Each structure stands twice: as structure tokens, then as C-alpha cells.
Amino acid sequence: MTIKKKVGIIFGGKSSEHEVSLQSAKNIVEAIDKDKYEVTLIGIDKDGSWHINDESQYLLHAEDPKLISLNKTNEGVAIVPGQSQNQVLNMSTKASLDQLDVVFPILHGTLGEDGSIQGMLRIANIPYVGTNVLGSAVCMDKDLTKRLLRDAGIGVAKWHTYKKHQKEHISYAEVEQDLGLPFFVKPANQGSSVGVSKVRNEEEFQTAMDEAFLYDTKVIIEEGIEGREIECSVLGNAEPEASVPGEILPQGDFYSYETKYIDESGARLEIPASLDQDTEARIRQTAIESFQVLECEGLSRVDVFLKDNGEIIVNEINTLPGFTKISMYPKLWEASGISYPNLIDRLIELALERHERDTSLKSSRE
Template identity: 55%
Template sequence: MKSKIKVGILFGGQSVEHEISILSAQSIYESIDKEKYDVVLIGIDKQGGWHFSDEQIFLEYNASRRLKSLTNKIDQQLALIPGRKVDFLYQLSTQEKTKPVDVVFPVLHGTNGEDGSIQGFLKLSGIPFVGAGILGSAIGMDKEVTKRLLRDADIPIPHYQVVRQVDSNRIDPLQIQAEFGLPLFIKPANLGSSVGISKVKVVDEIKPAIDIAFLYDQKILIEECILGREIECSVLGNEHPEASLPGEIKPNHEFYSYQAKYLDENGANLEVPAKLPDNLIKKIQEAALKVFQVLEIEGMARVDFFLQEDGKLLVNEVNTIPGFTQISMYPKLWEASGLSYKDLITRLIELAIERAERDQKLKTTYEEY
């Protein structure tokens, strides 16, 4: 009998999106094909400690009816041993051999999880992992770098300006108002889930919004406010990616904020698939695939657009580890496109293994020919 593949679901992390990561991990754990895969739950607490977990963490999470963090259990921490592949985790307290892992499914949204950090560690450990590699993850996380690459590829984006914390004293709110008009958006360059984002309506709000954004990053973006529909498209694949049907976000808040996404059950309406003509659906899918490839992404990503009244399509951002609950847009779009949540998880794991096998064929020793 063929042995099951051991999948490590990695969640939590040192990020403001820690709690959302737990929700995504729970959905994956409950839906993964357990006839094909044995699951190892690996949680990272907010202090950076790694621990083996079990499904009890999800029961406790549901019972609380609120977002909460993983507990820091110092006596149960794991040591990380790069280069050991399946036994790269070592139980410190018992000094016993740990549970083996064949492939890792990182569900670490945001900082230290979606930015190439974890991807680099797993790459050094020789362990296949789901989602974008080091470069694609780092590019996708940094909104400024993303915009620069898209601009150079002639892909339309909103007008923006980057401000670094070292230059924050030189900011002139009146100049910003003159350049961008009002309202405008101010956001951290490296973050997700709309954390630290402010919609500024009057000039006196500019400086406080900048201060809030700098709480989360050393680099922030000032962006024009685009009037239009918020359209999202899911992409899946390695060398030959595919795009899902697009969906539409209809926020009931001022914008699609953290509160609208996670804390308010009526924060937004998701229209899946979006009501769009066939020619526009094709245009969005082609644009999503181009963005995916220009940004050197593999595995998966959700590409977010603004669709203006005149039909012009602007890229807002990409998410290389998008929300992955049963009601999150990324899997819902694939479900609408004919790929179930369970089969989507399977396909992502297959893509991770395929990429690792492809990369293993590269030589690491120089030979003269």
C-alpha cells in the first residue's frame, strides 16, 4: 500500500495577521484529503517559537468566538535544523525524533511568512512548500516593488508615491493634497489584510494616517483613490498557470478594511463570479496571468484590480498567501471555476512537489564540459 504524503500545515507567525492565519489553517486541516495526506500541524507563536499542535487549537479557537493568538509554550518548542529535510524539526524538551514532514503548506499571512522569510528557510531545508518561492514572495509582499515591476511591464497601476521613514519629516500635506487630490489612501508597503491603511478625506488627516502606517513598516505608500469596482482573480500553477473566473468585492464599509474582512459579518458582499461580459472576463484573466508571471510568482496568488467605468483595468496588489478559509475569495473563485476546495488543496500540494523535483535537477557542482 502506498504510504501517505506527510503535509505540515504551518500557521500563526509573528505578524498582525497571526489570527487570520489560524482560521485559514483550520479550514485547510478540515478539508484536506486525509486518504492521500497525513497532516502535521505546526504553529508559530507571536514570540517566534515553533510548536507541534493538534486539532484542539481549533476547537479552543471556535469556543472563544473571537480572534486569539497561539500560546507560547517554551517547554514544548521545536528547534529548526536546516538541511535535514523530513526531520528538520527537533523536539527540545523530549529530545525525541520529530514527526516527519514531506511537504509544507505555509499559511502564514503577512510579515515573516508571505515575504520570502519562511520560503528561504524551507528552501535551505530542502523541503517542498506550497506557494510562491523566495523571489516571488518578496516581490509580492512589497507593494512598491510590485508597482515598479508592473509599471516597467506597461501594466496600468494607480498613481502613487513612496515615503521612507527617514524622510518623513519632509512630508508636506498640502503638496500631497495637490498631487493626489482627496480622498487618498495611505498604507504600509509591506503588510496585508488592510492593516495600517487609512482613507484620508481631509488634509488634516494626512499626517496622522502617515504616523499610523509607519507603526507597521519603514516604508509607506500614498496612493490616489480610484473610483471603480474591486475585482479579484485567482491564479494557480507553476510554468503554465491558469486563471479563475473573477469575483467582485462590494464593501459595506468605507473601504475593504480589516474590520470589514474579518470582524463584521456584513462587512462586504462577495459576488462570485462577478457579473461581467465575457470579453471583460477574458481581459481580467489575461491580465492576472501576466501579473503572475511578471512578478515571478509560482504556486498561487490572488490578483486584485480596480475596474473603472470606462473599462480601464488597474492592478491594485497581489497576495501570494491569500486568505484560505472556506469563505475566502481565492478558493471561492476556484470553486466557481469548477475546482473544489478539497481538490484545490491537493493541486497546490502537487505543484509544490513538482517544483521541488524540477529544482532538484539543477546542478550544484561545477563541471567542465
Template identity: 60%
Template structure:
């Protein structure tokens, strides 16, 4: 059987560059090499694309704080509209063999926000994960919360501000409307990048500055007291939910470092110690959120479970991490789907969706 050629795109200009490198490393190690041939396409922090050698593409690969992409002399460009050769080396001008499917692992800005997905659609390439709309709405926490709320799903109370309305932000008003503490977040970042927990006016201005470093729109959100529960969703038109896991943060909240760098920053409890009733409610809500936000392929849905047993959706992540301490693959592993099989399922879902889109295009021709 001929191997399918998988383009693994990773890195990128976002604040989650290092996380993406770790994700790519783990996927490369876990993918079934008897079925797939992997083409590594790394994007450096400057936005330049590189064709990488699987045997030597990372620097400090076992150090999450200093892991880096090894740049190469061979760049890459896409040829939209080509049926057999979509990629060309910028160094040699040689056409590269056809990719059968792409696995984008660029977290955050320009990878998870619909930009990468739009480019891949223009190039007529099947790709893993949500398409343009689902990626864009999930990346924008403000828009996602509005859609979830309109779908009848519970979300935390919040306020939204842009640079144009920044002058109207009042600590006293927010304290009265949201209570203390509250969180300040960039609207279009993931993995707790730029997030601050504000407990007093002394830290308020610095937290606002930090959020606006990463985006032109910020959310200020009430702090929800509750357990942090996560559910992995897999599928296209008929998505399935995994068993549930719980994040037990060892700090004041589940920070960026706790997720990806400090292995002692949080404890992952799988399965979460929950009743069958609450488990079923969370799984139903996770699929409902996945559907409401037009997700496809995979996503991780994060909840707060309050002492009153109310489930509140925190966020939906359309390219969840695949690092060795990431929740998404762990949840499926405990649900009976091994890491290698999970990757295979994602690639198959991408190809199936692309075939359906091609069929629809043929009907219109």
C-alpha cells in the same frame, strides 16, 4: 498508498496572526486525510514555534476576534541539510518523521515576505506558494508596482516615503498630485493592515502615524474610483486564472475587519457581473502580473475596474486567506475546483517545483 506528511505552518508574529489561525483551521478541515497526514506547527505572537495537536490547537476557534493559538510545551527546530529528518522536538530532542511538503499559511511579515520561504529552501523542504523572490517583491507594494508598471500593466499613481524622508511629506503637495481622497499604506503589510483613507488634512497626520507603526516605508496612493474585482491564479510555469469575483464593500473601503472578522462587512459576488471581454482581459492581466512578479503556486490578483472599463492592478497576494469568507478558494470552487482538490493541487505543484529544482542541482553537481 503511503500518506504524504504535510507540515502546516501557521500563526506568526505579524498583524495577520488571527487570520492565519483561521486559514489553518479551514485547511485542516478540508484536506484529504486519506492522502495526507498533517503535522501542525503553530507560531505564537512571540515567534516561538509549537508542535500542536490537531484535535486541540485553538482557543475560541469560532470567534474571529478572539481566536488564539494554544501554546504547547513541545517546541520545534529545523535541521538544515538533513535528508530524512528535518525537524526535531526541542522538548524531547526526538527526531520527527520526514515532511514531504510544507504548506505555509503565515500571512504578512515573516511568512509571506520571503523569510519563511528562504528558511524552507535552506531546509530542502518543498513548500506551497511562491519562492523567495516572488514572495518578497509582492510583499513590498512599492517594488511590486514598479515591476508591474515596467511590464506594461496599469497601477494606481503613488508616492513612496521612508522614515528618513518622512519630513518631506506634504499634504498640500499630495493633494495636488494625487487628488482627494487618497490612501496611506505600509509598504510591507497585507490585508488592509495599517491602511487609512484620507479625505481631509484633519486625518492626515494620524494616518501617516498609523502606517509607520507597521513599516519603515509607506505608500501614498491615489484613490481609484471603480469596482473591486479579484482573480485567483493557480500554477507554476503554466498558470491558470479562475473566474472573477467582485467585492462590494459595505463600508468606505474593504477593510481588515470586512475581510476577516465582520461577515456583513462586504458582499462577495461570484461570478462578477462582467462582460466576456472584460473577464478575458482581467484573466490575461492576472496571469501577466503573476508571471511578472515571479509568482508560483498560487496568488490572488486584485483589480479596480474604472467606469471607463480600465483595469488597474491594486495588489498581488501570494498567500491569500483560506478563511470561510475568503475569496481565493471560493473563486476556484465556482470555477469547478473543490476546496479539497484545490489544496491537493497546491501540494502537488509544490512537490513538482522541488523536483525540478533538485534536477537542476543534479545537473550542476
């Protein structure tokens, strides 16, 4: 009899992408091979409290992305660092949960893909799916991402960076002169277009800055790029692979949060993208190089602009991309020959492989 691996799925969270995470968790729970894995569900509510959930009732309004919510329980969770077993406790009963073989932290945005949960799981010595602490933190910060890619010779859009204390001294005229119109204002540490605004005039600029600073103390102002929006999924650790690229064809002004996760008619996805062989190869190679430069592991989705002259501009790298039913990451791998259940298998294998590699390293001089 095959012993099932125990997989903890952590989802929800305090970020602005809470509802997206719930949808992603739902998708994974439905797709994971129950003959191979035993699932433990740990939901984090918007206040940051952790809940042990039952698979039969962990979500409310599960079929409606506008109303979906976490079903809070009275069973809290504690993570115990430094243990080889009994790392996860039920705070209501004080009993330890079954030893988790691996955690899939399908948490998007702040505290989920910025290195925070990754650091906690590392301290607790629990293998986890996805990029390590450093890569997660770097990719979450759009300013640092651009600096590292630029220094590696990878194309990025021109940008300015400002901290909140500089807000009153930012000159719209100088930004317009340098970046042209339209340009985009973005919180430096948010994902999925949260707090992002397209700016065409000074009035929109002031509103956009106010909006962005609601979500972060650092904001980037980025030139608008005319080009096709292409996305590529990357999978692997030391020797990553890139999927076939897909193209986003937004029906609105730009690829907003609502378009990505709520309005299924908000954008058309062309998978695979209509590209000549050379361009496809260059995009896939750029995705892999970006993944490696930014110290990513496990999985990431690399988003680029393809300009009319063939130039490739990297827009962002998402280290925990959405797994909703309209998400690009799993769709691109399906088009590349890896089914959804097999993709989950591979991600778990990569997590265990990375953990074994890391724990084999010496941590002292003894």
C-alpha cells in the same frame, strides 16, 4: 495500501495577521483529505516561538474570529538545514518528527509571505506550497510591485513612496495636488489592509502617516481609484490558470481588515462577478500576466480595479491569500470547478513539482 503524504501546516506567526492565519489553518485542516495526507501542525505564537500542536486542541475559541488564539504547548520545534531527512526536531524530546513530504506555510503578512519562511524552508530542503523567495518578497512590497508591473505595461494607480526618515519633510499640499482627494496611505510591506487609511483632509493625513509608520519604515501614498473591486485567483507554476473573477461590494468605507476577516456582513461577495465576456477575459489575462511578471508560483490572488472606461488597474497581488470561510481565493476556485479539497491537492502537487524541478538544477561545477 496507499502511503499517506506527510504535510506540515505552519500557521500563526508574529505578523498583524496572526488570527487570520489561525482561521486559514483551521479551514485547511478541516478540508484536507485525511485518507491521502497525514498532518503535522506547527503553530507559531505572537512572540515567534514554534509549537508542535495536536489536531484535537491546537486552537482556543476556534469558532470566534475575534477571540481565536493558538493553544501554546511545551513542545518546541527546530528546523535542521542541510539534511535529507530528520529536518524537523521536537525540542522537548530531541527526537526528529516524521519526515515531512511538503509544508503548507499558511502564514499571512510579515515573516510569512515576504520570503522569510520560504527561504528557511528552501535552506532546509523541504518542499513548500506557494511562491518562491523572490516572488514572495517582491509581492509583499507594494512599491516594488508597482514598479515592476508599471515597467511591464500593466496598469497601476499613481503613487508616492517615502521612508521613515523623510516623514517630517512630506508636503501634504504637494501630495494632494498630485494625487487628488481622497487618497490612501499604506505601509509598503503589510497585507490585508493593515495600517491602511483613507485620507480626505490634512488632519486625516497626519494620523494616517503615523499609523502606517507603526507597521513599516516605508510607506506608499496612492491615488484613490473610482472603480469596481474585482479579484481573481491564480493557480499554477509555469503555466498558471486564472479563476472566474469575483467582485467585492463593501458595505463600509473601504475593504478593511475587519471587513475581510471578522465582520461577515461587512462586504458582499459576488461570485462570479457580473462582467461581459471580453472584460472577464481581460481581467483573467491581466491576473496571469501579473503573476508571471512578479515571479509568482503555486497560488496568488490578484486584486484589480475596473474603471468605468474599461481600464484595469492592478491593486495588489497576495501570494498567500486567506483560506478562511469568507475568503475569496478558495471561493473563486469553487466557482471555477475546483473543490476545496481538490484545491489543496493541486497546491501540494505544485509544491512537489517545483521542488523536483529546482533540485534537479546543478549547484556546483562538479
